Every structure is written in C-alpha cells, then in structure tokens.
Amino acid sequence: MGDTTVVKSLLLALPLWFVAARALPARLPWWARAGLGAVAAWAFALAVALVVPPGQMAYLVSFAIVGSIYAVLALGLNVQWGYTGLFNIGIAAFFAVGAFTSALVTTRMPTGAAAAFSEQAFGLGAPFLAGVLAAGVAAGVLALLVGGPTLRLREDYLAIATIGIAELVRLVFQNERWLANGPQPLRGIPQPLACLVDDPVCGWLPAPLAALFDPLAPRDYPYVYLAVATLFVIVVYLVLERAIRSPWGRVLRAVREDEAAAAMAGKDVARVRLQAFVVGAVIMGLGGALYAHYMIAIDYTHFDALYGTFLVWVMLMLGGSGNNRGAILGAFALWGVWTGAAFVVDLARPLLAAISSDLPARGPYLRLLLIALLMLFILLYRPKGLVGEERFVSRDSQGRDG
Amino acid sequence: MARALTRRAGGPRTLLRLRRALGSRTALVALLALLLLALWWLAGIQGVTGQRLLSLVVRGVMLGGILALGAIGLTLIFGVLRIPNFAHGDLMTWGAYLVLLGLPLLPAGPPLAPFSFGAELLVLLVVAMPLVGLTGYVLDRLVFRRLRARRAPSVILAMAALGGAFLLRSLIYLGWGADFRNFYTGRPRPAIELFAGIRVRPDQLFILGLALLLIFLVYLLLERTKMGKAMRATADNADLARISGIDTESVIRWTWLIGGGLAGAGGVMFALDTQLRPEMGWWLMLPLFSSVILGTIGHAYGALIGALVIGIVWQTSTAFLNPAYGPGVAFVVLILVLLFRPQGIFGKPGGT
Secondary structure, three states: OOHHHHHHHHHHHHHHHHHHHHHOOOOOOHHHHHHHHHHHHHHHHHHHHHHOOHHHHHHHHHHHHHHHHHHHHHHHHHHHHHHOOOOOOOHHHHHHHHHHHHHHHHOEOOOHHHHHOOOOOOOEOOOHHHHHHHHHHHHHHHHHHHHHHHOOOOHHHHHHHHHHHHHHHHHHHHHOHHHHOOOOOEOOOOOOOHHHHOOOOOOOOOHHHHHHHOOOOHHHHHHHHHHHHHHHHHHHHHHHHHHHOOHHHHHHHHHHHOHHHHHHOOOOHHHHHHHHHHHHHHHHHHHHHHHHHHHOOEOHHHHOHHHHHHHHHHHHHHHOOOOHHHHHHHHHHHHHHHHHHHHHHHHOHHHHHHHOOOHHHHOOHHHHHHHHHHHHHHHHHOOOOOOOOOOOOEOOEOOOOO | OHHHHHHHHHOOHHHHHHHHHHOOHHHHHHHHHHHHHHHHHHHHHOOOOHHHHHHHHHHHHHHHHHHHHHHHHHHHHHHHHOOOOOOHHHHHHHHHHHHHHHHHHOOOOOOOOOOOOOHHHHHHHHHHHHHHHHHHHHHHHHHHHHHHHOOOOHHHHHHHHHHHHHHHHHHHHHHHOOOOEOOOOOOOOOOEEOOOOOEEOHHHHHHHHHHHHHHHHHHHHHHHOHHHHHHHHHHHOHHHHHHOOOOHHHHHHHHHHHHHHHHHHHHHHHHHHOOEOOOHHHHHHHHHHHHHHHOOOOOHHHHHHHHHHHHHHHHHHOOOOOHHHHHHHHHHHHHHHHHHOOOOOOOOOOOO
16 A cells, blocks of 8 residues: 555545545534545545556546536535526536636746747736636626526526527637637646645645655646645535525525515615526636646536536436535536446447447437436426425425425 | 506506507507618718618518518517527528538539529528428437426426427537638628629528528418418417317427428528527527517517518617627517517417
C-alpha cells in the first residue's frame, strides 16, 4: 500500500464522509455521526482504492466528476422546475455563460506567439473562486434579462424564450472570435489547487499537509478535482435544502401549486418566480464554471441542446422533480446509463454491422434514442421519478406527510 | 373594484394609458415597421446597395413562405390541441429525410428545367406530406393522448414534445448520420435575373409558388369545410366546441395530418433551398415560434404574416450581420412582441 493510495483514498473519502454522516440515524449526537461517518467513509474509500485497478479507478473518478457537474445543473433546474414549475429548456445558455465567464476571468490574455492564434475579450488571471463567483453573477444577470419580460406571461412562453437564449448564446460563442476565441476552443483554463500535485507542493500549505500531498503526481490531479466538485454539490445541496424549508421555499411551492391562491395570500407571484429563476440560473452558472475548470479547454459545441439541456432534464425527471436528493441521484444514474450504454453499443458492433455497414459508426446515436424513449417512459408511467417529491411543511417538522 | 386594482398596479392614469397604447395592434405594427426601417438604415450606412436590399427582401418573402408552412401547422397544433409542439422542427426535418429515403427508389428523371429537380421529387413530396402528418398523429396516440387523459398541464405536453423531437432526431441520425446531404449532388443551380437586377434561383420561385398554393389550400380548408370550422371553433374555445357536439377525435386527427403535412412540405422546401442536416429543424424552431406568437397562437393567417415578417427581417439582417445570426434576429422580434403585445397581432386585449 503506497502513500499515493492513502492520499487518494482520503480525497475520495471527503464526499463519502458527508453521505455517511447524513445516512446515520439522526438521534445520534452530531460528533458521533461525524466520527463514525469519517471512519466508515475512509474505510470504504481505502478498500475501493486498493481493490479497483488504477486504469478503471481513473475512469471512475472522471465519471464521478462529470456526474457531480451534472448534479449541480440538475439542482439548479430543480429550483426552477421542481419547486417553482418554471419550464426552462435553455439550461445550456446559463451553463455556457457560466463556463465562459469563469474561463475569461481566470485565464490571462494570450501573449507572444499564442496571441496570434487565440483571442479573448479579457483575461484577468483571477483565482478560481473569483471565476466561480463571476460565473454565478453572469448567469444570474442573463436570467434576469430573460425572465423579466417572459415570467409574467403564460408558462410556455418561458420555454420558447429560453430555447431562444440558448441558441443565441451558442451562436455568439461560435461566431465572435474576439469574445472567447470562437469557434476555436478557449484554452489554458487554470485548474484549482493544481499545486497540490506539483513538486514541490503549494508553498502556503502547512508542512504536515504538504508532506501528505507530496506523493501525488500530476496525473493524479482528477482526485483533487473530484474533491472540489463534490464539495460544490454538497454546498449547493445544503444551501438549497435550507432555502426550500424556509418560508421562501414554501412560497415557491405555493406558486407552483396554485398561483391564484398564492397571490390571494399576498405573495408577489411574478417576483417569486423571477427569484427562483435567477437562483436556479446562478447554480447552473456555477455548474458551468466547474465544467470549464475540469475541461481546461471549452468551445461552443460543448453546450448544445443535447448535452446542455436535454440530459439535465431527463436526469431531474429520472431522479424525481422537487427533491434535491433525487436530482443528485438522477444525475449520477443517468450519466451512468449514458456512459454504460456506450459500452453496450460497442459490444453490439458486430450485430449492428450485420444490419447495415453504416450502422456501427452511428451506434452512439442509439444512446440518444434510448434517452428519448426513457424520457417519454418516465413522463407516461413514472412521472414522480425514482424517489418522488419529498413532502414536508417546514424545516422543524420533517413529517412524512405535510 | 377592478378599476381600483388596475390603477394601483399601473400607477398614474397617464402611465396606464401609455401602456395600453403601446400594447395596441397599431403600435406593434409600427414597431415592426420601425425595426425593418432601422435594419435598412443600418445596411445603408454600411454601403449596401438598394438593389441588394431589394433582393434580400424578395428572398425574405421566400424564406417566409417556408417558415409559414411550419408556422401554420405549429399554430394549429398549439391553438387547437394546446400542445406547444417542440417536435415541430424535427417533423420538418423528418419530411426532408423521407424524401431523401425515397429518391433512390424511384427512377431519376431529367431535371424539370429550369428547376434542379425531377418529377420524382414532386411525387415523393406528395407521399412524404401525409407520412409526416401520420408520424405526428402516431406520436399523439402513443404519448399526448395519455397525457391529455390525465389532464396534464401544457408544460408536460411541451416536455413530451421535446422527448418526441429527440426521438425523431435520433432515428434520423441512425439512418443517415450527422453529415450534410443534398437531394441531388453535383447539379448546378444557377440564379436567373428576375427584374431590376434581382437574382433568384428558379427553385426558390418554385418554393414560393408551392408555399402559396399550400397556404391557399389551407385557407380553403379552414374557411370552406366543416372540419375547418370545427378546428377554428376548437382553437377559439375548446370547451364550448366540445359542448356544441364537435367530434374532438377527428379534429385531433385532422389537425395533426394538416399540421404535420405542412411541416413536411416546409422541411422538403428548406432542404431543397439549402441542404439536409439532422439539426436543421431544431434551428428553425425559434423562427417558427416567433412567427406563431407574433401572429397570435391558434391564428393561421397570423402565423403566415408572422412568418413573412420574420423571413424578411432575417434576410435583411444578413446585409450587415453574420448570416449565422438569422435565428437570433427572430429572437429579437419575439422579445419585442413579448414586451409590448404578448397576445400577438390578432390577440384579444388582455389575453395571455
């Protein structure tokens, strides 16, 4: 058992710790849950890191990172659709704006030879968290602009307007070279905490921690990013759970269930909707930032209607609209189906070749067919998704029925 | 009471009057005219000749014709069946690819000069139109009908339509891949001079002619047949129509057949003018919905007018803007309509 395995398992254990601590019975005191959770999580992570061969481990880690990014997007959509009933089919717009904003804020202007090949409007070279913050703000402002004129109208107008903004955003990042090097990829997006895998380890780290991270090589960076990404999911989840159980969260659901009744109760329906729309979009923007810093290079093709919008919708519906845990579960489950289907299609190549010689090359599109069928199936036969909506009245009375 | 409420919501009375004036039909028409003038002016200061602008308008009318074929079906399905049909663009693509599927099966005749296509394309067009309509109806039987029975809200129907759109597109991808295709490869499509130096391709004139013919047929159907009357009645007030003994089931069937058929024809025309791509219909969705909302949901002639406006604005904008932004310009029109008169040109005041 090398030192690397220990560090890796510690990084893997971080999100598991949270899950384990939440899963333990609530009557235990918090320190017991935290302690037991930490032990269980680390034991499990260590076992996984020891048993799974390195190649497959790297695959699992990258799977979990993308799953976490989609979980953030699905949580954002859950605020809009799950709790407030806002039909946003332009998730890709907020996702892309978040990603490109964070990229522009954190990269530096290309200099020297690179400047001849790469253009961008600005490059501040700011730290990762500044980029994330800017991504959230930019996506939120875009949501204000789109939501302002459309949220007071009938509900399907929002859908059309969001399709429009997603297309427009994509067109801008495709055609405006000066803005973010479209249609070429914008490269060199910095990775947060990358110095942990460098030699020597980041200077600002206290000596014992520096010694701990010392064995990590640059190719182990995804483990670090997995910890960052899952931390994002956890923070967004906790904030949303708090917000949804607050009076504000109750107003959201009141607006969704019966607009007229909410208005009669003195709630400003249009305002509440706009708030929910903006909050959801901010979270999607954060997801975009998370994506940009993972990919290092991004271009407009990453934010099409399929990957940027449709998959997120099926994830939320699969997991269960109106349930934050469902959103996270759906994101990981559907991403598992999506990547797993790629293997199945690969195995079925000989069969496909027997049907038509063109078909093996188009095999990946079978996945799209599968997801579309899955979406229609959920709509028709399982509208509640895997876990269904959680029913509660307030934070203090988490009863089984509201 | 109502008066007091509106006064409180709208502020001082003059402001309220101003709001109402801005939301009038005249104001919307004036606004659109102003937008067009602004586009021409912008093109003018960039040194675009009047001749070029005129030919862009002619091309815009033609594009509007294609868009109208999609938009009329979309507005009927939206108005009569209450489905915001996000699969409509993909139904258009479907029509184009059905024709592509049939082309090798028929003997290729000589091109019908001056057009670039042979008689077989016309035969296939006539075959593909009802097939696309049927596809829509099958989707309705399998999906929308069950959701309707559950009294699902319109957003759920929209979501099902989105699923249908991706389902159709995955079939197109599986059948033909993601490449660009043409009905005929290697046939020259020279432009001819129409008048005053305006150059168009003969195919484009055919497209416009066919669009006008189909729109005229829809007009006859809506105005002169009992089914057309039933459809208009259902679009106007679904509950009242049902109480008056209108056969809802056959209204649904005919709406899909007509709407889908027109969409199929529109897709074939668009592909004939440009190329076939699996995503082409998806990209047309925004202009289509903009046309429908501009012309008031459920209003067939409104959709025609909306499509012409969008077509002309789209083409004119290419005089000084990257042509890729065409659908984006349609979006600007949509936002203007939503801001000032969300019920569209023919909508009743206070609607929506």
